[in-house]
Amino acid sequence: RSLMNHFKVGTLAGLGLTDFPLGSIAAGAVMQYLKETQKTSMEHITQIQTYVTGKYMILDIVKLGTPSLREKSVPVEEINDEIRQLAEDMLETMIEANGVGLACPQIGKNIRMFVLIADDDVRRVFINPTIIKTSEETCDYEEGCLSVPQFYESITRPEKVTVQAWNENGKPFTLEADGFLARIIQHEYDHLDGIIYIDRGDKEFAEKTEAQFKKRAE
């Protein structure tokens, strides 16, 4: 699935789709529409508008055993429409998968960005994050991961973290987090360095789990 190709309004006008209010639309949504219907009537224009109002694509989440999960990601060079669309797609993909966080390596892109929704229900995007402070106090929490489905393990991590990052609008921010939010931030941040939560737990469990997934991936 390509995130690079976005239809501009001009292209849509060429297709007879002149009333699109959006500057650019995920190509997948338009292609899907064109596949499903061959004619372009007013009725269909309304349908396609409805179809892309959400402006997102559900992405494939890769599983343990996929190389991108074990690679160190590189910084995002420019926070532009493409990155904003990707963040949106990732949030929707995460929600559909009943997750609370999703990092770029999990959708096969090794760039430093992750998204999350903690218990305060806020959609958060972290671009080029740095954890600048961690508390000495730690706590245990049972973690899972959309790339390691059906596996859970209690992991010990710092209780509080302070993170510096940029949001999807290119605005830098510093966030002091504790509780569930701090936990998700640390889990997702690890993904950007090729670290999976099981690496921080029981060594034997980690090896067994990884071997199991590698076998499945073959």
Ligand code: NI
């Ligand atoms: Ni994860």
